[in-house]
Amino acid sequence: MTRHKGKLKILIFNVNWLGDVLFSTPAIKLIRKIYPHAFIACIVPPRCKEILEENPNLDEIIVFDERGIHRSIWEKLKFIKLLYRKKFNKAFLFHRSFTRALVLYLARIPERIGYYTKKRFYLLTSAIKSPDTSKMHRADYYLYIVAEHEKYTGEINFKPDFFISQNDKEIVAALLKEEGVGDNDFTVVLNPGGNWTQKRWPKENFSVLSAVLIRDYGAKIILTGAAKDKDLADEIANLSGMPLINLCGKTNLKQLAALMQKVDVVVSNDSGPLHIGSSVGAKIIGIFGPTSILLTGPYKIDNSKTISRDVGCAIPCYKQGCSDIRCMKAVTIDDVLDVIKKITGK
Template identity: 45%
Template sequence: MNNILVVNVNWLGDVIFSSPVFRALKEAYPQARIICLAVPRVKEILESIPFIDEIIIYDEKGKHASLTAKLGLIYSLRKKKFDIAFLLHRSLTRALFVFLAGIPRRVGYDTKGRGFFLTHKVKPLAGEAHRSDHYLHVIESYGISVRDRRTQLNVTSQSKEEVSGMLTAENVRPEDEIVVINPGGNWDLKRWPVENFAKLVDHLMNEGRWKVVIAGAPQDVPLFETIISHSKDKPINLTGKTTLKQLMALMQRARLVISADSGPLHLASSVGTDVIGIFGPTRPEITGPRGSGRGAILQHDVGCNRKACYHLKCPDNICMKSISVEDVLTKFNKIIE
C-alpha cells in the first residue's frame, strides 16, 4: 500500500472527530503516503492533524464549481495512482469522483444509492454511535485495527508564540492560570444563556486566581458584547481576534475551557486541555469530546433531549436554561482540585 486517499467530511467538529482515522492508517501502513480530500474551510484543521501527508482541496462552490474543473480534479486524482480510497463523506458525488479516478479499492458507506461506485460497501453502525466511531467504522470494516480512538491536534510553535504575545499585551504573565470561555455555537439552541455566562465570568474573576479569556469567531463579537453588558468585571476579549491555529494554541495554554457543544470544545479537548461541555439539545454520546483532555459533561434530562433534538424553533430552550451557573462551578471545582 503506497498511496491512500481519505475523502473527508465538511465541518470543523466532524473533521476533528476523523483525526484517529489517520493515526490508525499510518500504524497499519507506516510506509504509505496518506492524502486527504476536503473542502477549503477545514484546511487549517487538517494541517493540524498528525499523519496527513498531503491535502487536496475540493472547492465545490468556487474553483471546482464547473464540470470542466471537476473533470480536472478527477484527472489529478487519477495521476496520483491511489491504491485505495476511504470515503468518510457520504456524498454520492465524491463516490463518483473516486470511481472515475480509477482507484481500484473504494471503501465507504452504502448509502444514497452510491454502492455501485464502491468495491467495499460498509453497513452503517446501528444505534446512536459517536460521530468519530462512524468514521473509524469505515476503516475497521476493511480490517484495519484502531488502537487509539482519541482525537488529536498538533499546535505549532509559531501559533504558541503569537498567542503568548496576545496574552502579554493583555497583562497575562507566563505563570498566570487561564480559563477560556467559548460562548458561541453554530446554532442558537446550543448556546447557554448570556446571563449565565456573565455570572460565571464574575464569579471566576472575583476569585482572583484566574485570568478569564472569552474567545470565539468574528460572528461571536455581538455575543461577547452582550455578555460584557451583563458582567460586573471585564474579561480578556480575544473574540474574533485569532486564527483557528491561534485559537488551538490559546486552548492549549488554558487550564480549562468551558464551552457548549461546538468546534472549539473539541479543539480544546484534542490539544489535551480539560474541558467542561455544556450540552442541551445534542447528545454527548454522539458528539461529546474525544481528546486526551479530561471532559466533564453537563446535561440535564428535560424529556425532549433524550435523543438529539433539532427543533430549531424551540420556544424556550429549556435544555440549556436548566443548567445553572452553580452546576458549572461544581464541575469546575472538581476538575481543578
C-alpha cells in the same frame, strides 16, 4: 491482518465539520498503522484544513471547496481530473455524500470504500453496511469503515490528534502579555459560539459566570471564537459589566488550541473548539443540550468534563428553530461553577 509495504497511494475523502474532521483522526491513524509505507492524502473543505495540518499520518491535504472555487460543474470536473492525475489506488470515503462518491468514481480510483446507501452503492467497490449508530461515537463510526474493510482485529486505542507548533505557543504568549494576562493569573476561556444557536448556552449565563469568576477569584476572562462571534462576545462583556478580553477573530485554530492548553480552564458549548481544546490536553468543560455526549462528546479524553440535563426531550435533537432551548437553559451557572472548582481546586 495483511501488512502492506508497497508505495500505495491512498486517498481519504473527509467530512465537513471541524469536530467531525477531528474525530476522523483516529481512523486516519489506523490507516497509517495498516499501511505504514503508503502515501496518504486527505480531502477537506477549506475551513477544516487547519485541523489536519502538521498531522504526521498524512502526506498531503487537498482542499475541496464545494461552496467556493469548486461550486461549478466545470471546476468539479477539473478537480476530478486533478485526482485522476494523482493516480490513487484506494480511497476511503468518510462522507455519506453521493457527489463525493461520484467524484471518486469519475477519478477512476480502483478501490472506493464507504458506507452503503441506496443512492450510491454502485459507485463504490466496497459498500459497507452501517453499524448501529445510536450508541456509537462518531470517531468509532469512521474507524469502523477502515477496520471493517481491512479486517483489522488488533487493538484500537487512538485519541483525536491536533498538532500545534512552538511558534503558535509563542504567538499566544505574546497576545496574552499584550492583553495584560500574567503567568500567575487565574485565567478562564469562555467559548460561547456554536454552529447553530440551539447548542449555545444563554449569553446571560456566560455574562453572570464571568462576573462571578472575576468577583470571587480575581479571574481573567477571555472570550474566544471566530470573527463572526465578536458581536456575541461583546454582548456578553457588556452584560457582565466587567472588563472581559475579547479575542474573537484574533486567533487561528492552532493558536486557539495553544491558548486553551495554556489557561487554567475552558468552558465551551459543544463545538469544534471544544474538541480541539480536549485533544491538546486543556482542562475543558463542555455544556451539552440537544447533542449527545455519547455520540459527539469528547472521545477517550480524561481532561474533559461534560454537563447536561435531562429535560424529557429525545437526544440527539436536530430540531432547527427550537425557541425553547430548555435543554441548554437547564444547565445552571452553579452547575458550571461546581465543575470549575473541582477541576481547578478553587
